[in-house]
Amino acid sequence: MKEIISAALDAAVSAGASYADARIIDVAREELEVASGVVEAVERTDSFGIGVRAICDGAWGFASSSLVTPDEAIRVAREAVAIAKASAIVAGPPVILTLVEPAVGTWTGPCLIDPFTVPVEDKLALLVATDEALRKQPEVSITKAHLGFYREHKWFGSSQGAFTEQSWVESGAGVTAYAVGGGEVVSRSYPTSHGGGWQQAGWEFIEGLDLVGNAPRIALQAAQLLDAPYVEAGTRDLIIDASQVALQVHESIGHPTELDRVLGEEAAFAGTSFVALEDVGTLRYGSEHVTVTADATIPGSLGSFGWDDEGVPAQRDFIIREGLLTGLQTSRETAASIGRTSNGCMRADGWNRIPLIRMTTISLEPGTWGFDDLIADTEHGLYAETNNSWSIDDKRLNFQFACEIGWEIENGKLGRMVKNPNYTGMSPQFWGSCDAVCSRDHWQVWGLPNCGKGEPMQVAHVAHGASPARFRDVQVGVGR
């Protein structure tokens, strides 16, 4: 691979590039799904290709191909330079990359049992058993149980002398029970919704989830939700579970602190950010209980790697410290705008995409509370679990999320179950109302395998460490 990458880089420089990098990526995926007693997917796919990024005349170009040969690499490199020259027709200030020591080395993610060697029969048997356990609950008429496995092998080189090789495996699983009746459909998922739980790990992660053991509980809750009321519209103290905190961090801290969004580079698609450059070091983003890190070094997290797709080493950086915005997620091109070097957040979704600023593991650092103590300390509240729907404005300010299930809290006790509880707020005010975060005993890293950004669309695998947290005086039951 090194020879092919070198051929591409030499061709790009010969064609006039002042900088070039090339990535060869080899990906394998396996997806299995059993739904309502029927096998809906047994699929194995792979994808292999090369992408070359070049700066010429101060502007970017990128080209890619699924044919990985020295000749094609040279053609792709020349096309990238030609595209860069076309970009220069509508150019801004010349692109300047902050310095980084050229990366050289290899990195491998953790994996005890290679999931691609586990017989498909065993995987299907697990899904069928889980699906049967869900369907024992009479009110549950639709079920889904899925397993997913992903393996990536990536070679990266740059015209500045970097060459790295990285490989890792990701494993994921999730189940959902849907109960349908009375003109309504309600759902319960485990370990969380929208793709289930994911880690950089092997089959051992799937075994640890105990899908079959958890199926009866979520099926019963789905049935109970059919008869549950909606939460009454009004204001309550809100406690959300760790998986929903993870999504809340993702949408209202992760995305708005991506420096490309802050600079308006993503304006036309996903939007911009309410955060401005001058807010770094001055903006009160949340209460003193809110400390948020960007960390690409957590073993097993979907947001971990050895080097990002610009060859910047994985690192841990503070985004928010005790409520104060202290940093942003950056790239080599953007970091200079806040007077820093890149903190290594550039990743691409495959060989045919350019790297963008993507979240690593963006975590709400744990607090000191026990979960039971937090409930007991809440007089008139709502506890909500597992995301059901999410929406946030183009500046990442006004959000509205719904969860699958909730329980009213009255006088320190969990009470009546409510279905599909939703809540709304404005990002900094919401985080400012956070007065309690549960301890490390309740904290875990949630893999999120489907973060969309960019055009053409890219889907990143990111993660969030989170534990349950409480927010005061939140508007709930919107539109009910």
Next chain:
Amino acid sequence: MKAMSGSETRDLAHRILQMTDGADETEVLVASEASALTRFANNRINQNVSEQNTQISVRAVLGKRQGVAGTNRLDEASLRAACDAAVRAARIAPEDPGFPGLPGPQPVETVNRAVDSTRDFDAQARAQAVHAIVEQSSARGLNAAGKVRAAQHAIAIVNSRGVDVAQELTGAQATVLSMGPDSGSGWSSFLHTDASNLASEALGASAADLAERSANPGSLEPGSYPVVLAPEAVSDIIDFLAYVGFSAKAVDEGRSFMSERIGEKLMSSMVSITDDALAPHAMGTTFDYEGQPRRRVVLVDEGVAKDSVTDSYWAARLGVANTGHALPAPNAYGPMPMNLEMAPGDASLDELIGSVTRGVYVTRFHYVNVEDPISVLLTGMTRDGTFMIENGRLTRPLKNLRFTQSAVEAFAQCEGVTKERLFVGTEEGAVYAPGLLLGTFAFTGQTA
């Protein structure tokens, strides 16, 4: 930029079909794409990319068992490995008693939807288009962002029962967001088979006009208001109706707004929604991902829930006709309409606005999501040009509003439809949408 031709994808598909040993039936999908996208922001090109890829997928069938494997490696050994992997998966998969086997061949109408002007729309041409768009904003002190994209596809589907179809497509797309220093923003978009139809200057001017007009937006109390939705906003709602409601699978499973309500009048008589891959403006393939002809389906007829779309599996399971709306196997979503359109009315957008005493005008929505699938309860934000309508005129611009509203109930209150429609989406799945006047629409919040 070069994709395979239709005949090249078909030849490759036949070659792969011959390689597959040990299956009762086999289906091969070959999808070749060459595409390029020039992105701009802050009045300059900031990203400029191209790709070429050919992905193949093999579905092997053994009795009532199926397995699928795919690759983009086109050497002999890799193709054979994909075929073998599909057969192996089929051997292991539990039986699905409802699986009817692969469908046989059906006549498919041939329509030319690929043009050289789009194939030739290279990096220089895209940059020139961006230049013309950006000029309209930069000259007025505004800030433009967006994209200009050109793509060519060739898709072939063959199976061992004799299905043998292929088609080439091209698509050109442009979007423009123009933003002003006083929080104004405007939007315009273009989608067509033929890139030579892109009027870059006019597209840039349209977004810039709206950005100037929407400067210094103000507040609005949450509540229900009459609303005039421009076509981009309408296309979002139709997309979500399709996503959660128009599939035979969703209807059968009781999670569609049409479940057990086919034949009932659920929306205003002004609302008719069809899916028609053969419409003159449609851009996608005339066959589905099983190689079956995409048939015209009336989904909502003058407000009455009429029908849902099927594929071979759901047609057999429900004992109804296959409408030709299969997605690629394996498909957990069920059949899906990809060429949606809403019937036009006879009004202009200005006439709809003119009929409102006090209401809201919405250019488009942002980040819409479903809170309840059966009522199609949606929440989302407005974006890029939201205005107060007072006494038949757009008066003051509004900060972006959050809505929480059932789409079915909103369309039940439809009081006016424009004659003019806009094509929104991509060449592989788009909505042809008019503007609408809805009698009531629930705005539940507002951003800063």
